[in-house]
Amino acid sequence: MAGYDYDLFVIGAGSGGVRAARVSAAHGAKVAIAEEFRVGGTCVIRGCVPKKLLVFGAHFAEDLKDARRFGWNVPDCDFEWTTLRDNVLSEVDRLNQAYTQTLTNNNVEIIHQRATVTGPHGVRLADGREVSAKVILVATGARPDVPSCPGHEHGITSNEVFHLEALPKRVLIAGAGYIANEFAGIFHQFGSKVTLINRTDVILRGYDESIRDRLLQIAMMKGIDFRFHAEFRGITKDKDGCLTVEMTNHEPITVDCVLFATGRVPNTTDLGLENAGVELDAKGAVKVDEDSRSTCPSIYAVGDVTNRIQLTPVAIREGHAFADTVFGGNPWRVDHENVPHAVFSHPPMAGVGLTESQARQKLGSVKVYQSDFRAMKNVLAGRNERALYKMVCDGVTDRVVGLHMIGPDAPEILQAAAIAVKAGLTKADFDATVALHPTMAEELVLMR
Structure with a gap:
């Protein structure tokens, strides 16, 4: 557009930024995207x-x-951490190249x-160059929050965990959200002694209470210490490289690695x-309206x-809606209701809609x-x-307003079931569906 270097300048080449840049370019916009690290963002x-x-x-430990x-x-069988680590990092390299190629193929300048x-229309690059754009899209994502306790520099976050030189024999994980519980399971299956600490006595706040309690029960039964x-x-870092962690209400513990998932x-x-x-709001997030437009x-x-919702598929949809609305002449908004999560x-857990x-x-x-089996x-x-499957229904209309489950392949099963919740189907609709036997998923239509 006249007077600007670009129609769109995207800051951050993660899932949302890449989708927005690619689709906007396909709509005919002149697009540049800036990324200080690697194309692909946090998820990739x-x-x-x-x-x-x-x-x-990690699942092979139990499968074997x-x-x-x-x-x-x-x-x-013995487990070799460096083999898995290096193979995973190689796959990350491949995806980074694939995302880069996708942008290049769509004529997006990286x-x-x-x-x-x-x-409002200006951007300054690290080399001092300044450029202008009619529209600027901020897609810089989020970063791990690290507590400000003495010695916090001795810990790592989910950013560094994929690059560990060796598998820690003893690991302390701080936090009780999805990142903490996922890595607790991973490290435990790899043979590490895992201790998870949390400021409260609640794990996975926001998830259905019955499901998260079942995960806690199983995790403790496996040997994870909470x-x-x-x-x-x-x-404190000791002379031998070990870390001694002091905390309130508990005795100190010495470990080989502290992972912040807070x-x-x-x-x-x-x-x-x-x-x-x-x-920005109190947490530093950009305030946006339903069209993802800021106060500028x-x-x-x-x-x-x-x-809003820190999930990759949500970011992708928001980026796509932005591109179609601003550059494609096809305005639409992302519905943030009934977004499935896992x-x-x-074992894994998954849910969609309202908890009980x-x-x-x-x-x-x-x-x-409920079905407990x-x-x-x-x-x-x-x-x-x-496993535990739970269906929450409106007592008046019979509409299914929430589905929550924990057990093998729960996320794979929930993806299809989430469509039913999104569509507003009722318990009677589930009851009228013939079970697919023998499967775990059939429990969804057999609950009485």
Whole structure:
């Protein structure tokens, strides 16, 4: 557009930024995207993708043991961390190249520099060059939050965990959200002694209480140690390289690694947004409207930097909606209701819609159906883990307002079931569907 170097300048080449840049360019916009690290963002480079690969690797610990009950003469197997680590990092490299190629194929200019905002239409690059754009999109994501206790520099975050030189024999994980519980399961299956500490006595706040309690029960049964009402007092590095952690209400503990999984904060520090009058909330997230537009009309934001729902598929949809609305002549908005989510713990859990407590607060009259069972594979394997499926219904209309589950393949099962919740189907619709036997998923239509 006349008077500007670009129609769109995107800051941050993560999932949301890449989608917005690619689709905007396909609509005919002249687009540049700036990324100071690697194309792909948190999910691809240091988040859900490499973590899920570690989850796959960790599952073999139990699968190899279970195989003996199914007639396979599996010997005792050793685990080699560096092999899995290097293979995972190689896959990250491939995805980084694939994302880069996608942008290049769509004529998006990639600028491998940090970019900051100088005004409503201005951007300054790390090399000092200044460019202008009719529209600026902030898609800088979020970063791990690290406690400010003495010795915090001795700990690592989910950014560094994928690059560990060796598998720690003893690891302390701080936090009780999805990242903490996922890595607790991963490290435990790899053979590490895992201790998880949390300031309260609640794990996975916001998830259905019955499901998260079941995960806690199973995790403790597996041997993961939980220390609740524990806050950091300090971390000391000993002469032998071990770390001694002091905390409230508990005795000190000596470990080989401390992993901070204490939340994530939006990446807006020193981004220059104040130069354009972009307002942030108390947590540093960019305030946006339903069209992802900030308080500056020419600046938009999508993904984790807005702190709406910190999920990759949400960021991708927000980026796509932005591109279609601003450059494609096809305005639409992302519906942030009934977004499915999963925790790739051991076993995994997944949910969509209202939890039981949320439904009771919002609707008053609620009917809850449950199925508490052992998966067929676990029965023959002699594994005493029980799956739990829970359906929450509006007590007046019979509409299913929430589905929550924990057990093998729960996220895979929930994805299809989430469509039913999104569509507003009723318990009677589930009851009228013939079960697919023998499967775990059939429990969804058999609950009474």
